[in-house]
Each structure stands twice: as structure tokens, then as C-alpha cells.
Amino acid sequence: YQEEVAETMRSAYQSSLIQKIRENNYVFQRGELTIKLAEAFGFCWGVERSVAMAYETREHFPQDKIWITNEIIHNPSVNQHIRDMNIGFIPVVDGNKDFSVVGSGEVVILPAFGASVWEMQLLNDKGCKIVDTTCPWVSKVWNTVERHKKKQFTSIIHGKYKHEETVATSSFAGKYLVVLNLEEAEYVCDYIFNGGDRSEFLAKFKNACSSGFDPDKDLQNVGIANQTTMLKTETEAIGKLLEKTMMKKYGPDKLNEHFHSFNTICDATQERQDAMLGLMEEKMDLMLVIGGFNSSNTTHLQEMAISKGIPSYHIDRPERILPGNRIEHKPLGGDLEVTENWLPEGEIIIGVTSGASTPDKIVEGAIENIFELKAAAVV
Template identity: 75%
Template structure:
């Protein structure tokens, strides 16, 4: 499929909407009421620091809703207002935040369900409205919805679209896209659908395996087994790693994406020499500014003398997980929760460890004076963060009393 031509055709359709519907002020007021917090603004105004009793809260200087997320949610709200009686669907969670997705359900916006691991689009009717989430949607999904004659509201983050454009450039010059990401993540599924040939690498370790194969060759079947489900149909490492371009899932750890890009560039330089490098390697800066800012703020925060760290965001949020990784790497007791209800008591907290199942930790809140670092992923409203901070204050106050 000529994805570029399809995108152009879709964007020219009267049933395709990439911008809002003119309800900006009303929607902004609603979102401020539902998602903003006076407490969080107070902490911002006090240089991201607030002390009550023996608890000091240090808030990351960049956290929570990013512009792309806020835009996507606002467009979903506008869609409901603009089509008050229409049947409205979202192809996936609008963002990775349970409270926001639940609010949309309360507004009678339905979510496409998975049946045997596949999205069941059979429920979508001819005149239905379908919202594409901030992560985007695959080319095949957009084609299907277009063929059904649906009204499509596309909230895809512009940073994700920027990655797609890079992949289009790889394809145009017959390069294989090496995508730093999680092959089953919605964003990477969408990104890979724009490529003719692709390989998804999860981390630097996998990238090193690939570069070793490029330089020294190896067991082809072992390669294909190792990356099962993470490459395009018919992928052949002996043929398809000669010309490569780097792309990324926008929510991955920035420093690792940069390392993988440098590693691939150095590998092609070593194999083909400086005069042939541009014939074998392509790179564009597609690291999301918001992701970078939140990770940089987290690196600053973990240098403080923290008693513990609370990272707030959806358990399936990639960018939130990477914030948690930074705390863990700095050996700080850190707990990834998605809402205040995970704080069960002063002694018990339900959280998700890295690469583990949701579990309960005992005695998570230390006695005496404590300094608590707080951050949140790009899909987390300020109000959710404020609820967690207030809960910590309340628990310590009870202990003092």
C-alpha cells in the first residue's frame, strides 16, 4: 500500500478531522475543573517544594499532562459536544490513564474491544464517529474505518506523526526502519505499519545483538527467533540490515534511543566506511520534547536526598515506566501507582514494580521526617497527583496525632 498517498487521500476527505470543532473555550473550562488542581499550582509557585509537618514534597519540575495528551483529550471532549447524538468509538484508550478513560465512558464514548487479541471493528457502523487516540492507529485500521464511511477524528500526537514521516523517508529510499520501542505497544504498531521493512528493538542489549550480526553475521534462524513478532513479513537479516534508518516509540527512554542511534551509526561506519555511510544509515531527531523534559526533570529529582519516590501514571504507560526506571537505577525506594486508591493505608501500598505484577508492599511510608519525590507520566492529570500528595499528608498527620 502506498501509505503516503492514502494519508493524503484521507486528509482530504470531508469525514476526516485533525483539528477541533470550535468548542475550545468551553472544553478548556471543563478540563480545568476536572483535571487541574490548586494544590499543584501552589507547589509550582513555591519552587516545586511544599512542607507540611514532617513531610516535604519535592515535585519534579516537568511532569504530568503534555501538550499532545491535553490536545487529544480536548479533541475527544469536543467530539462528544459536536456530535451529541452520534455513536462514538475510540480505537484504543485515548491516553494511558484510567480516570480519563473512565470519564470518556461516562460521556457515552465506547472503546473498541479486543476479541481473541484483535480489535473487533464489526461493531462500528457506517455513520459512527471514531476517535483515533494520541498514540495513533495503524494504516490498516484507518483504511478499514475509511472504507466503512465513518467520521474519523484523528488526535494522533504531532510527535508521533513526525516519527511516521521519518519512516516514510526510510521507505522511500529503500531503508529498513530500526524502531526503538515495544513491538506490541499501540504507537509502535502504528509506526511500523508505515514501513515496508522494519525491526523493533526493545533496548540497547537487543540493538547490540543486531549490530554484531551486521558486522560478523550469525545464525539467521536464531535471529528470527529472538525477534519473533518484532519484524515485518518476510524479514531477512542477511538482506534487510544493509541499509537502515533509526526511528523510535516517542515514550522510550531518551538516552537509550540516542545510544542505539549512535551504535547503529558507528556500526555502519565501521562496516562501510565514512564515504559510504549515508548510503547505509539514516537518522532524524524524533525524540519527543515532552518525554525528554520529564526524564530530564526526573534525573534532577533523584539527585536530591529523597526518602522515597512515588511515580504516578497508568500501569500500561511506557513513559511512566521509564520514569520509574530512573528512580530504581538510583536505588531510591520507588512506587509506581496509577491512582490514590492504591494507597491502602499508612502501612500498605499497592504498586507495580518494574517488569512485575501488581503487588502490595508493607511499611512503605517511613516514620519521622521524610522527603518524598513526586512525578507523573505524560497522561496523568494534576488532580490525580494532588490526590496522592494529600493522602500522604493525611496519613502522616494521623501518625503524628
């Protein structure tokens, strides 16, 4: 079914306009509006592979009941396509997935983020046909934390403890601690070197550490890992901080006995963040970041724009661009809001990027809607 699926994917997700802009050195002008695209954006190889495998699964099992353990990727339009193929999403009841709906021997897709060890064991016990679309970069992180586990090292995971990928990664670890950012890592490193209030530490990380975690014992030997969609520069800074702290505490001759570091930063995440840095060096009036509101890698692209002081709008689909020069968008860390008169008058340059789960067709729709707004304003 590969050719049929490839044609369906092309029709559903690819864009002739976006290809044209790529071929025109990532710049497109119409009237008073110039669009500058980042040189790496949108669907990454791992996401495309995962989505294609879901389509292949429906082709291969046309009559079977098929389930997926989570959103295939963090993009609302792609997930709707999955639902339209009559693939069921495991329901969540009181914050927990209810796998009782899955019958013995039914087909179950594991999404790009992967699934926890517990979930895989449960599905295996039910005799399910498992289609594993986990991104190989995520699997690489799992291998890293398993190395930590074998050496009885605690995995310090740079990520969001509720994120599906981090939930899966931590399930492969022995002892683990999830740190959200450099600030939390600095707190941990201060505790490693100087000690501190054990109760305060455990309260701070109560949802972000392994069962029975003891900061006085479990931070003596640590290894670094990450959620693949986090900010590359921050993951690197956290790794260097931990290395420096362990070296200071135990001495450079003992460092390898107390600290392990493997590069688990995803190439696609790195490329998109590097391209965003390049785009932000260009002259522009504002930035449009397109991707799911629950997409970690998209949120970090928005964060980068804001850190440079560039007016930035995060939308998840073209329909957020409203008539009358209005836009419904999600500010960083905030709730959806509508901004009036967001497009300046006269000649303007807009930078555009999108997260790794965003199809080119969604980007095309957003750009076309902006051109329509600008044309209406001129009239």
C-alpha cells in the same frame, strides 16, 4: 464549544494545590513531610490536545454513536471519563480489534498514539467520520519511517512491538525491525557486522519484524526511529551504536548510503526525563511515580529512580495509598503488590513525578493521601 470544553478540562484535571507547589519552587512541606515535585511532569501538550479533542467531539456530535480505536491515553481515570461520555471502545476479541461493531458513517476517534494504516483504511472504507487526535510527535516519527521506506531502508524502531504507537508506526514502514533496548540493538549490530545464525535471529524477533524479513539482506541499509515514550538516553545510544556499526562495516565515506538518523525523541518525554534526573540529585527518602501501569513513559521514570538506588513506588491512582501505612504498587516488571510501613517515621522527603498521561488532580489526590497517612502516624 472550546470554552465549555476548556472549563470541563480545568474542573476534571487541574489542581490548585499542584499549582501552589509549582509556584513555591516545586516544594511543599506540612509537618514532618516534605514533597519535592519534578520541574516537568504530568499532562503534556499532545495528551491535553488529544483529550480535549475527544471532549469536543462529543459536544459536536451530541446524538451520534462515537467510537475510539484504543485508550485515548494510558491513564485509567481519563479513559473512564471517556466512557462516561458514552464513547465506545472498540472491543478486542482473541487479541484482535473487532471493527464489525462500527456502523457506516459513525464517528470514530483515533487516540494520541495514532492508528495503523490498515485501521484507517478500514474506517475510511466504512465512510466513518474520523477525528484524528494523533500526537504530532508521533506523526513526526511516521514521516521518518516513510522516508526510510522511499529510500528502501529498513526502519530500526526502538520501542515495544505490542505498544499501540509502535504498531501504528511500523504500519507506515516498509521493512522494519523493533528493538526493545540496547541489549537487543547490540545483538542486531553484531549480526550486521559479523553475520550469525539466521534462524536464531528470526526466532528472537519473530513478533518484532516485518513480514518476510531477511536479516542477511534487510540490514544493509537502515534508519533509526523510536516510540516517542522510550528512554531518551537509550534511543540515542542505539542510534550511535548503529551509526558506528555501519561506519565500521562500510566506511565513513559510504555511511550516508547505509544509515539515516533523524531526531524523533518527543520534547515532552525528554523534558520529563531531564526533570527526573534533576529531582534525583536532591536529597530524598523515596520516590513516588504516578501514572498508568501500561504507560511506557511512566515506567521509564520508575526505571530511572531504581537505577539510582532510590526506593520507588509506581501507582496509577491515589486510592493505591492505603490506610495503615500501606501502599499497593507495581514494581518494575512485576505484578501489583502491597508494601507495609512504606513511609519511614520522623521527618521525610518524598520526590514525586508523574507520566505525560497523568492529570494534576491525580497527583494532588496522591499527595493529600500521603499527608493524611503521615498525620495519622504522628497522632
